[in-house]
Every structure is written in C-alpha cells, then in structure tokens.
Amino acid sequence: MKDPSMTPSPPKLSIDADRSTDAASDLRTAKASFLGVFLSTFITIFLAELGDKTQVATLLISAQSHKPVTVFIGAAAALIGTSLVGVLLGQWLAQRVSPETLDILAGILLLVISVGLVADVVAL
C-alpha cells in the first residue's frame, strides 16, 4: 500500500498530460493500480462477507437441497450481478457528481461500512 506508483497523483486533473509525457510508465502505473485495486477490493470484501448472511443463506439452501453445485451456480450468478450493478451505479454517479464530492461520499460510505463491521464484531 506504500508503493508510490499507486498513489493517485493527479490522474483526474491531467490525464492527457500524463499520457503524452511517458506512455510506458503510465502503462506500468495502470497495471500496478489495477492489481492493487483488485487485491484491496478482493481481500476486504472477502473478509467482510465470510460468515455473513448471504453465505449463511447459501449454505442453508445447499444443505436443504443436497444439490450444492446448483445452489452455488445460482448464488455466484446473483453475486456477480449485484457487484456489476454496484459498480455501474458508482460509474453512473461518477458522471453526475464532481470527483472531489464523489471521493468524499465514497470515503464516508466506506467508513460507515467499517463502523458497521466493528459493531458486528462487538455484538458477536
């Protein structure tokens, strides 16, 4: 997380200037940030979802029906669907709200999720 290439220097303000100066390093930065974003998203969401209600629902249906493969296909399709809807909704908002406002809203939303998880931990 301390990789300097991952800090979002000023991509939102000067994308074109960055592209024209050093395309190769830009590509490297893009790749590093793809992997960084992928991994940070993957790890946090995976940990947050372990033992959560969706997982419980999945295992209950699976245990009742004795057809885990079918249940898994249904659950996986639904989860891919909700992720896609979520990201598209974020993109849709990004076109309507300024990047600064969106970052603040997104930051607050992530803080709320974090506090919710802490509340879960305390309640356990």
Place this chain on the structure above:
Amino acid sequence: MPFDWNLLGVSFVTVFLSELGDKSQLAAIALGGSSSSPKAVFFGTAAALVLASFLGVLLGEGTAQILPEQTVKGIAAIGFALMAVRLLWPDGDL
C-alpha cells in the same frame, strides 16, 4: 436426474435480494465510482463474493470454526477504514 432450474432460481433470487444494498454492494458503488479502475473493483468484488459463497457451500458451517469471525470482520473493518482514509485524504502516505 434433470437439472433443477427451480432450485437455481430460488438460490439466485435469495442471494440477489440478500445482497441488494448490503455492504459489499455499497462498497462496490463507492469504489466503482471513485476508483481509477472500476473493472478491477468489479472483478475484485465478484471474485471475493463468489469465493466466499463457494466456501459457504463447500464447508457449510465449518468456516466459523476455521476462521474466527470476530478477527476476520475486524480485519475487514480496518481494510475499509484504510480505503476510506485514502479517499478522504488522498495526499496522505497510505
């Protein structure tokens, strides 16, 4: 034995409704809108959710014994807080 489309539908609808507006989807909205690579957010979110439900089906209630839920959720809370801090104070060294 014919493929159980009904069960597939029940699983899909149950999980879809249970995830709608849940924290993972909210996180996907927050990160998908503000991230430089929304594709990475989508793949990361979808992969994490699919793996979590795969483990749910595979292990059943065993996950709670292997991984203590409090610790796991605590780490997730720190992860979300870090991402929030990075968005709110982008000049910080996080």
